[in-house]
Amino acid sequence: MAKNDSFEEIANGLAKWAKERDLLGKDPHIQFSKIVEELGETSAAYNKQKHDDLVDSIGDLLVTIIIFSKQVGVDPVACLNEAWRTIKHRRGKTINGVFVKESDLNK
Template sequence: MTFEEINERLKKWADDRNIGEYSDKQIMKLFEEIGELSEAINKNMSEQEIDAVGDIQVVLIILCYQRGLDPIECLNNAYNVIKDRTGKTINGTFVKSEDLEG
């Protein structure tokens, strides 16, 4: 199944459950799922990690739908912002050049 097909199915799924309209509850759901991912990583639970990453993607796609955003456009935009970014990795985290100049 393509990303576009999954996106359309998630729109229908959200509409069928009356969550197609924006609510701050979707943001709270995102934080809940991020917490579950953190727990899965910290406890080295790979199956739960896979589930949590998928759940985060579902929540973000539905949030995009609620806000009138195209998730593919959002991802392309983010990539275009970072693709030529320079910097260095410090303690496992990439730090962009402009943040190193402070």
């Protein structure tokens, strides 16, 4: 079984790939539309319980988000790290399948 690349290695590879294809200097609105398109495909694959399509569409969604982040000058690895640092010790409660953070439980 092949070793998976790290998120950082993939993000860097995607940035290089996108630069070689002249995507990074393009209008980020176009890439954002691709994110929405891929999210729709992810939803359809999930709703139809098509596992292989779900794996493909989640991968495509991540690719479009990483390219978008590079277009707008945001490091996707830093974003993921910041989100993780913010939530990793968060306390709360899952209600009807949705996690509600502790500070919102009292509102």
